[in-house]
Amino acid sequence: MDAIMPRSFRSGACMANLARIEFTSLKLVVVCASVGSITHAAPRCNMSTMCASRRLQILEERLGLVLFYRRKSGLELTAAGRVVAEHSLRILYLLDEMVLSAKExxxxxxxxxxxxxxxxxxxxxxxxxxxxxxxxxxxxxxxxSVYT
Structure with a gap:
């Protein structure tokens, strides 16, 4: 069973930070990566631009990574941001799949x-x-993971 558990679950490392990551923040990363702008991504995630900016900042702090280069022309993914965006997309897909499968x-x-x-x-x-x-x-x- 340990072989299929994520590394952070097995080692206990980063568990506190990972447990506090919200799906909304992961969706925001994916949408920001897609549209290249917090201003355009925020309404698609049903939040204000200020809230979206703060969520990204908090996520970056919890992960200890810089996900986006912030430029006047918009957002550009860092190498770490690209990895997080790809995994976030998979996580959101799996969450959707889980809900649909559970309903069936x-x-x-x-x-x-x-x-x-x-x-x-x-x-x-x-x-x-x-x-x-x-x-x-x-x-x-x-x-x-649910209660921490």
Whole structure:
């Protein structure tokens, strides 16, 4: 199972910063890279130019990278920015794919309940990943990334 987990999950490095990256910021990077301008990208991401600029700045700080050269003529991706934009596009695609696949999945029939893992009236059952060490490790990693 460790072989398929991202390096940062296995080593614990950068986990705090990665857990705080928002999908909206990744979308903003992709759109800015595409249109070459924060002014034109911001409305496409449903935010003001000031908010978009601040989001990019925060993302760059969290990653410890400069993603764009800011010029009067617009934005230009740095080498690191190109890598982040490519991965961001894949992440957003996978997120979309996840949602579509989950909507097509059959109804769950597990013994794990929402509401802090206790059975209660009217609680929805959710599927368990199982009790194998690999499944438990994956479940713990998922919980860690969601709650940190």
């Amino acid at each position: 999945a059959p109804q769950p029939i597990g013994e794990v309940f929402e509401n802090s893992g206790r059975a209660s009236r009217g609680a929805k059952k959710v599927p368990s990943l199982g009790t194998s060490p690999a499944a438990c490790s994956m479940e713990n990693s998922l919980q860690m």
